[in-house]
Amino acid sequence: MSSDHKSVKGPYHNFDINLLDCEFLGRGNNGIVYLLPDGNVIKICFEHKSFEREYAILEAVNGNKYFPRLYEVGGNYMIRECVPGESLSHYIAKNGLDEELSLKIIELLKEFISLNFTKIDIRCKDIFVQPNGILKVIDxxxxxxxxxxxxxxxxxxxxxxxxxxxxLQALKDNEPKFYKSWYPEIDKYIKETYES
Known part of the structure; x- marks a missing residue:
């Protein structure tokens, strides 16, 4: 992939963005995120390799309902759709987990398979539950x-x-093939991590 990211040029490339006019949303290991006045977000990345990887994923899935739409990419920044809501971790801590939400998570994992991802996994903090209940991957x-x-x-x-x-019960009841494949690995991992 070329480092100039010519494949994604949006309406921002002819304008200067003043971060003083933007709301700070957060900082992670790989970058800092601001809300732009038009409602999209800009992520300024610290480390080129992780930036390239994230860009490659978002470019490959651009337009997929589970991922924020990518509007523009420059040398060390990307402008993408803002994802409202709260992380799955915070949402479950407040509201619990029912079968409906479990099924949405399972559908997300199935989408990973259909997108030919080699990693069928994600952290709870990287899934956002939007106000309309739809899940999106933020990072x-x-x-x-x-x-x-x-x-x-x-x-x-x-x-x-x-x-x-x-x-796991929702997985067993609704997707027994995945339950049969995943449960032994999950059970082994949890026992080794927390019960040994």
Whole structure:
């Protein structure tokens, strides 16, 4: 992939963006995010390699309902759709996990498979539950560069929230093929991590 990102040029490339006019939304390991006056967000990235990986994922899935739309990319920034709502972790801590939400998470994981991701996993903090109940991935990481055939980080997060059994029951009842494949790995991981 070229470093100039010529494949994504949006309406911003002829304008200066003054971050003093933008609302600070947060800072993570890989970058800092501001809300632009028009309602989109700009992420300024610290580390080129992780930036390239995130860009590659968002470009490949641009327009997919589970990911924020990518509008423009420059040397160390990307402008993309703002995802309102709250992280899955915070949402479950306040509201619990029911079968309906479990099924939405399962559908998200199935989408990962249909997108040919090699990592079928995500952290709870990287899934946002929007006000309309739709899930979106806010910080895609290593979906094409890491091999993981079951949702390990997701299971760990659900276990810590005390709702892993609810998720697994929904998986067993609605997607027995995935349950049969994933449950032994999840069970082994949880036992090794928390019960040994």
């Amino acid at each position: 895609p990481k290593k979906f094409y560069t890491k091999e993981r055939s079951f949702p390990r980080h997701l299971s760990k997060g659900l276990y810590k929230l005390g709702v892993l059994d609810t998720f």
